[in-house]
Amino acid sequence: MVQPVEEVEKNLARAKNGDRQAREELLAACRPFVARVAAGICHRHVEWGHDDELSVGLIALDEAIDRYEKSREVPFLAFARLIIRSRITDYLRRESRLAAHQTASLEVVQEETGVSRAEADLAWQEYLARETARERMEEIQDYARLLADFDIKFAGLAACAPKHRDARAVLLHVARTLAGDGELFNRLMAGKKLPIQELSALTGVHRKTLERGRRYIIAMALLWRHCREFVYLCHYLKPGAFKGGD
Amino acid sequence: MPAVTGMIVEIKQHTCIVLTPDGDFRELSLPAGDDLQPGRVITGNPPVRRFLWQPLLIAASVLLLLGGGMLYRGWMTRAVAYISLDINPSVEMALDRREFVRQARGLNNGGAVLLNEAPVVGVPLKGAINSLLQVAVREHYLQPEAHNVILATVTTLNNQPSPDVQVLQQYINQPLQKCRLNAEIVVDQAMPGVLRQAQQAGLSAGRYLLLQRLQSKGVDISSGEINREGMARLEQEKHINIGELMARKQGGRGRAAAPGEVRITPSPEPAPPARVKKPAVPMQSGYLRGDVDSPRKVEPLRVMKHPEGWLNPPGQHELRVKDRGDDRSGGNRGEKLFWRRNRNTGK
The missing domain is CATH 3.30.420 (Nucleotidyltransferase; domain 5)
Incomplete structure (x- = not known):
């Protein structure tokens, strides 16, 4: 089940304030996220209880909770993904005992090269900015590819997206309902066709309205459903769009 | 129109598509800068759609010329x-x-x-x-x-x-x-x-x-x-x-x-x-027909030789010839000329 981004952010705020319960809940909720990131680095299936990479990743997530700063305007999950990747990479290098002096870990650089803490922080800032820009661009490219499966382009969305706030809120509500309903969403993915009749019955929105906003609903439902992959986009949308849709 | 802030999702030649925080997709003019790439958050204005007067005027001129030419051609080639x-x-x-x-x-x-x-x-x-x-x-x-x-x-x-x-x-x-x-x-x-x-x-x-x-x-x-x-x-x-x-x-x-x-x-x-x-010369009411050079040179004898007389254009008077013994009209050989209204038109 998809955990809404704002739930993660809420638990994160409480965890940073010292709420152990919230921290545990957040770590538990993000275990699939950690597993997906670890599997991406290791290029294989990883399993809790068998693979140390997952433990390293979970520790890195815990570290990310402590180090995260909202002022950087980077989504927490994107930030956590960077930390997890960094730590797992360090672990793998140590384990293989290869190129220990060329480690990409900033901490290791600090330890082995003896650079100052300030330099390390500066390097980390640059690294974070560079990596977030790259990840954001890749994320948008992935999103464009996903939309292309439904024959939707950004230019088309700019043309058909409702300009009125209320009309947009109605379609965002429909998109969120579609993303939250596993069966309807699976039908959408299988047939590449919006289940208009069911959505109309479920949301009470007239089918003509759904037909007119078909592309927009699909685009936003895909974004919402895959919000863990499209963390930058979802994070950017979060305050105005998804909350407004409720 | 107020400026719009959004994350670039697509860059075109002169514009870009952005995703705004409230979930809208908008097309904005591409701002100046070298480091524009998808994912960058920008603030800009929608592109101004300039009304292209020049092509419109050219098209109108071409249409006018074509239309005028066709009308002139139609006028010139009409039978x-x-x-x-x-x-x-x-x-x-x-x-x-x-x-x-x-x-x-x-x-x-x-x-x-x-x-x-x-x-x-x-x-x-x-x-x-x-x-x-x-x-x-x-x-x-x-x-x-x-x-x-x-x-x-x-x-x-x-x-x-x-x-x-x-x-x-x-x-x-x-x-x-x-x-x-x-x-x-x-x-x-x-x-x-x-x-x-x-x-x-x-x-x-x-x-x-x-x-x-x-x-x-x-x-x-x-x-x-x-x-x-x-x-x-x-x-x-x-x-x-x-x-x-x-x-x-x-x-x-x-x-x-x-x-x-x-x-x-x-x-x-x-x-x-x-x-x-x-x-x-076209027939004038009350005059006999003559040549171009001498309109007054009438040919009464030739006309009168035809027993039926000859008719003027419809609606005009017709010249009738009747054979009578008297010579009051001044005609020759006892024939009389007189005008009367055309029977056919009733004028």
Whole structure:
């Protein structure tokens, strides 16, 4: 089940304030996220209880909770993904005992090269900015590819997206309902066709309205459903769009 | 329009698509900067759609020129006069303002043969008549040793400029002179109404006028026969003179040449120019018809010799001749001239 981004952010705020319960809940909720990131680095299936990479990743997530700063305007999950990747990479290098002096870990650089803490922080800032820009661009490219499966382009969305706030809120509500309903969403993915009749019955929105906003609903439902992959986009949308849709 | 802030999701040549925080996709003008890439958050304005006056004006000008050109072409190429040429073949040609042939049709089999051999559409009138007569000679419709009669009839539509009768006769004369042919050329004018009636009857305007005059004279002839026979043969068979008949004007416009007046005789020397009777002055109510040079030179005797008299254009007065013993009107040989209103029109 998809955990809404704002739930993660809420638990994160409480965890940073010292709420152990919230921290545990957040770590538990993000275990699939950690597993997906670890599997991406290791290029294989990883399993809790068998693979140390997952433990390293979970520790890195815990570290990310402590180090995260909202002022950087980077989504927490994107930030956590960077930390997890960094730590797992360090672990793998140590384990293989290869190129220990060329480690990409900033901490290791600090330890082995003896650079100052300030330099390390500066390097980390640059690294974070560079990596977030790259990840954001890749994320948008992935999103464009996903939309292309439904024959939707950004230019088309700019043309058909409702300009009125209320009309947009109605379609965002429909998109969120579609993303939250596993069966309807699976039908959408299988047939590449919006289940208009069911959505109309479920949301009470007239089918003509759904037909007119078909592309927009699909685009936003895909974004919402895959919000863990499209963390930058979802994070950017979060305050105005998804909350407004409720 | 207020500035919009959003994350770039697509970059185009001059614009970009952004995703705004409230879930809207907007197209913005691309701001200045080298580091623009998808994912970057920018603030910008929607592109200003400039109304392209220049292409619109060019398109309007082109349309205006095309439309004006088409209108001018339509005006120039509209038929303003019809000329029918009757030998035995009958051909009817529609002329535009520049006296170019716009349409041509054969009114009998011979006419179709002439037009088949000499396509005249798009050709000036002079060239068209030249081609038609050359084909007529080649096809033996006009023969050197035979009696040839050519009847040409001009119909002008709606007071448009019409081909000059004298010029038309010259057009006919010239190819005949080249071929050294004897031919009696009779040129007449017909009103548009006559042309319409002739077209309905499937005849040329000249043949239709001839038919009317023959029938009024009591000659037994059908429209099929007059369409079938050549002019010269009609003269021989019906013992008539077409030039004389056509001189009895119904419309009062133009003047047919008298028999023998237009006769081109082949000779070793260059043939003298054909003597052509000038067109008559249009009939004025109360005046007898005269020549162009001397409008007052009336021909009362010639008119009075016809027992039926002759009619003026419909709606005008008609001149009647009655044989009476007294001489109060000043007429000769006891005949009296008087005017009265036309019975047919009741005016």
